[in-house]
Amino acid sequence: MTTSANLYVLKSVKAIDFFDKNPSLDFNQVNELFIDLIQNITNTIKDSISVNEVKALLHSIHKKVDVVEQGTLQSNKLIQMTYDHIGEQKQYYIHQMKEHLQNNKKDSEILTLIRETNSTFLDKTTYALLQQFPKLTQDIKHAQKEMIQSSHQTFEKIIHQSNETTDAKVLETMIHGQYQQMTDKMMSTLQGVFSQESTFYQNNMELKHFLEKQKNSTRKGKESEYKLESCLTSAFPHGVICDKSGESKACDYLLERKDKCPILFENKDYKTNVPNEEIKKFIRDIEYQSKHGIMISQHSGIQNKHDYQIDIHMNQIMVFVHYGHYDESKIRIAVSIIDHLDQALESNQQQKDGTTITDEQLSCINKEYLHFIGQKKQLMETCKKQHKDQMKQLEDFEMPQLTLLLNSVFTNVDQLTFQCNICNNFNAKNKRALITHQNKCKKTIQLNSNQG
Known part of the structure; x- marks a missing residue:
């Protein structure tokens, strides 16, 4: 729009198009309306604010900040009460665990009690947190809402009633500083609650590590039991293997065979020797079930027990096996x-007027049998070693020159050669050389396939 001697020419395409579409609007009235609006806005910005009213406003804001601080302190007390409640639940949990362990209950029963106690502890902890934190959040939101409403009303009153001059930017800066101070205090309080150094965070991490440890221990025990079940199934294909790990005072597995006595198996997968407490539990299970039993430690020994030691408790035979693997x-x-001792015990019980076996004689028989087992194991190892040495000596029987001569005349001698079935280009002089070549041949083929 240009001006010449108080004459204004409208050149804006947008404005011309607007007035063309709205012919009922008067051009001068619209301009006067916008002029009044701009003047009101300018006068409002230039209106001054009383210094006393500014001080009163800041004093009101300070009171509101104090209210928020008091609410924060009260919330901190509630959080501390939550910590104390968690600590009490933790001590109760530990006390319950000690009672269960001192009662020498079955491992599976202890694991079930651990899961139930964990579930109860987590439910109580979650409930306590859900009860406290919503109240903390509600108090903070309520205090903020009241302060904002009060400040907004005060600002409107000052803007409409002020007569003295002051800088609006200075007032805005002061108010912003008060809000920032309040926000910083609230954030520092919440960060202190959830920081890694806080009691709340440390209690949560301890609980997490404890539950993971229990979970890993349970999984390891189950895997070892599955391996033992596979061995029993393979060793006794005609027998019935019953899983007893879920029952109380019943060991891990029960072997049942036709015309043979049932035998319980207690499996242990420890890195250290099986302690006396586990042996006492095993004896308790044997006594409760009235069946013979075998305790096998897969990767360690058993305290105060020799390998293949035989104990008889209330006419029940117990055998302890070290390093079962x-x-x-x-x-x-x-x-x-x-099986052999069970028959001897039955014969001894049937002979009422016959010769009886004293405890001293039975102890001597036990020692002799252990010696017999040791000799049998040693002989088995010797036979395995001799067989290996003999096979090695047989493979060393070679007549290379005669083989070459006969190969040039006859074809049936090829049966004595060892040809690689991977590359079909190598003939070894013995089986050991063939195995060495095949290992290299496999690596070469795998390397070529990766490069391709």
Whole structure:
């Protein structure tokens, strides 16, 4: 729009199009309306604010900040009460665990109680937190809402009634500083609650580590039991293998066979020797079930017990096996011991007027049998070693010159050669050389396939 001698020319295409579409609007009235609006806005911005009213406003804001601080302190007390409640629940949980362990209950029953106690503890902790934190959040929101409403009303009153001059930017800066101070205090309080150094965070991490440890221990025990079940199934294909791990005072597995005595198996997968407490539990299970039993430690020994030691408790035979390593032959030996002694015990009980076996004689028989088992194991190892040495010596029987001569005349001599079935280009002089070549051949083929 240009001006010449108080004459204004409208050149805005947008404005011209607007007035063309709205012919009922008067051009001068619209301009006067916008002029009044702009003047009112300018006068409002230029209106001054009383210094006393500014001080009163800041004093009111300060009171509101104090209210928020008091609410924060009260919330901190509620959080501390939550910490104390969590600590009490933790002590109760530990006390319950000690009572269950001192009662020498079955491992599976202890694991069930641990899961139930964990679930109860987590539910109580979650409930306590859900009760406290919503109240904290509600108090903070309520205090903020009241302060904002009061400040807004005061600002409107000052803007409409002020007569003295002051800088609006200075007032805005002061108010912003008060709000920032309040926000910083609130954030520092909440950060202190959830920081890594806080009691709340440390209690949560301790609980998490404890539950993970219990979970890993349970999983490891189950995997070892599955391996033992596979060995029992393979060693006794005609027998019935019953899983007893979920029952109280019943060991881990029960072997049942036709015309043979049932035998309980207690599996242990420890890195250190099996402690006396576990042996006492095993004896308790044998006594409760009135069946013979075998305790196998897969990767360690057993405290105060020799390998293949035989104990008799209330006419029930118990055999202790060290370093089982899921070896079927060791399991069969232990089962054979029980089968033979069970027949001897039955014969002894049937002979009422016959000769009886004293405890001293039975102890000597036990020592002799242990010596017999040791000799049997040593002989088995010797036979395995001799067989390996003999096979090696047989493979060394070679007549290379005669083989070459006969190969040039006859074709049936090829049966004595060892040809690689991978590359079909190499003939070894013995089986050991063939195995060495095949390992290299596999690596070469795999390397070429990766490069391709």
